[in-house]
Amino acid sequence: MKTHPLPRIASTRQARPHARLRAWLARCIAALLALAACATAADSSQVGEVAVIPVVGAIGPASADFITRSLARAARDQAQLAVIELDTPGGLDTSMRQIIKAILASPVPVAAFIAPGGARAASAGTYIVYACHVAAMAPGTNLGAATPIQLGGPGIAPPEPKPASGLDKGPASAPATDTQSTETRKQIHDAAAYIRGLAQLRGRNADWAERAVREAVSLSANEALAQHVVDLTARDLPDLLTKLDGRTIETANGAHKLATAHARIVTFEPDWRSHVLAVVTDPNVALILLTIGMYGLFFEFANPGFVLPGVAGVICLLIGLFALQLLPISYTGLALIFLGIAFLIAEAFLPTFGTLGFGGIVAFAAGALMLIDTDQPGYGIPLSTIAAISAAGAVFVFFVSSFAYRARKRPVVSGGEALVGSIGEIIDAALAPVRNEAGNAVGNEPGNAGRDEAQGASIGWARVHGERWRVCAAAPIAAGARVRVTGRHGLTLDVVQAEDPQQRGVSS
CATH class of the missing domain: 2.40.50.140 (Nucleic acid-binding proteins)
Structure with missing residues (x-):
């Protein structure tokens, strides 16, 4: 019995439309997947970048201005996260509180990352870490020692650490506040309450935070993680962003879910304003500007119409006073500095053969030593700077006195x-x-x-x-x-x- 090929031909012709349909569907699915991937990439780019704010050195007016403006910029750019990379020995209380206010009011989640290895967040840096929504540390870093440093200055007993065990009831276990002044106790209690409030706000270890203020204790990265002082540890910034991916954070304007695994990283560098402010608010520069300003005005008054010394003197004096307005200064020290410069100038107009000049040098040096009312690192005036400026004043007095003495010995030639x-x-x-x-x-x-x-x-x-x-x-x-x-x-x-x-x- 012979078979006919016609049925096979018909079945082959019927299978071709199905194959073309499957191929068309496969192409459509591939196109849809490509579009979805593009949309996901575009959506991830639109979710927001990660703004990195590096802070190195003492916390002061310049760093406070830089961090505040950077957080405002991150909010304008709709960044999904701002990371403050900290490496600081501490800083001024007023600048620290300005930074913390900006963090608490920020609509963008803020993470404090103590990095790289070997960095620290001591004193004011510990408060900033506690204020941030996320606290992280790199291996080999530390934080703590949050006792206000100026409380340990001359004439004020620094806080003594409490004994590790409560068994010792002898005199050594007496509270440190017994030997402290009322003002010292008030400042320590205020600082302890402040950092405890920040710890309770972020759900971190409040007891250790208070110990960091009262006993000046510190922790390494692993110890801080074990005691729930920080939220996590990370090797570097990419590792931190990977670990934060998918986390939901409550901010001032609501909850934010982070998608930081593949987010674009933008680093905010200090601009010219921050650099200028950092230079101007250096206590050494402020003292030199005050001195130049006073001497410039003196030369202008002594030679009316010369213009240049007067213009330079006024500018330097105003900038110096602006810097002092941002720094914690002792007004007694500032008054002694002005008195000393006034004596040096009076020596030129009323030659006393060094009496006023010597008194002016002593007053200037004493005022410079007590000008900055804090022992925070980076905010003291070195003795070398004071000695150099005082030596310049002594040379000025020597020449003025020698000229006056020689003029006194000359015979009168007029009148x-x-x-x-x-x-x-x-x-x-x-x-x-x-x-x-x-x-x-x-x-x-x-x-x-x-x-x-x-x-x-x-x-x-x-x-x-x-x-x-x-x-x-x-x-x-x-x-x-x-x-x-x-x-x-x-x-x-x-x-x-x-x-x-x-x-x-x-x-x-």
């Missing part, structure tokens, strides 16, 4: 005093006193008491220094004789004959 000792020539002599309309001798005027007829005063005229002067002599002197001036009374000169050996020896 009425310069006439004493001068040589003149009698051009018109009178043998008897010349009387005026009142009947008094011409030489017997106020200041010429005693020169009357009884004394036999002789009045005449002489040429001295090319000028015609009325002269009075004890004895008549012939015209053409040379005379030496021995005194002056108003417009009348007392003279003696220059050829007289005895008088010449006296005058010489």
Whole structure:
């Protein structure tokens, strides 16, 4: 029995449309997957970037301004996370609180990351870490020692650590506050309450935070993670972002779910404003600017119309005062600095042969030593800077005093005093006193008491220094004789004959 191929041909023709349909569907699915991948990538780019804010060095007005403006920029750019990379020994309390206020009010989640290895977040840095929504540390880093450093200054007993065991009830276990002043206790309690409130807000270890303030304790990265002081540890920034991916964080404007695994990282670098503010608020620079400003004004007042010293002095003085307005200063120290500079300037106008100048140097050095009212690292004025500026003032006083001393020893070359000792020539002599309309001798005027007829005063005229002067002599002197001036009374000169050996020896 023969078979016919017609049915197979028909089945083959029927299978071709199904194959084309499957291929078309496969292409559509591939296109949809590609579109979904593009949409996912676009959506991930639109979710928001990660803003990195590096902070290295002491916390001060410059770093506070930089962090505050960077958080505002991250909010404008709709970043999904802001990471503050910390490496700080501490800083000023006012700047720290300004940063914490910006973090608490930030609509963008803020993570504090103590990195790289070897970095630390001591003192003010510990408060900032506690204030952030996420706290992380890299291996080999540490945080703590949050006791306000200025409390351990001269005359104030620093807080003593509590004993590890409560069994010791001897004098050594007495509270440290027994030896502290009321002001010190108030400041420590305020700092402890502040960091405890931040710890409770973020759900972290509040007891250890208070110990960091009262006992100045510190922790390494692993210890901080074990005691729930920080939320996690990470090797580097990419590792941190991977571990934060998918986490939901509550901020000032609601909950935010992070998608940081593949987010774009943007690092905010300090701009010119931050650099200028960092330089200006350096206590050394502020002190130098004040000194230059005062000396510039002095030279302008001493030489009116010179303009340049006055302009430079005013600018430096205003910038220096602006810097001091941002720094914790002692007004007693500032007053001593101004008093010292005033004494140095007065030495130039009222030469006291170094008395005012020496007092000014002592006042300036004492004021510079106590100018900055904190012992925070990076905010003290080195002794070398104070010594250099004081030495410059001492050189100024030395030159002014030496000039004044040499000028005092020079003979007078102008004014009425310069006439004493001068040589003149009698051009018109009178043998008897010349009387005026009142009947008094011409030489017997106020200041010429005693020169009357009884004394036999002789009045005449002489040429001295090319000028015609009325002269009075004890004895008549012939015209053409040379005379030496021995005194002056108003417009009348007392003279003696220059050829007289005895008088010449006296005058010489």
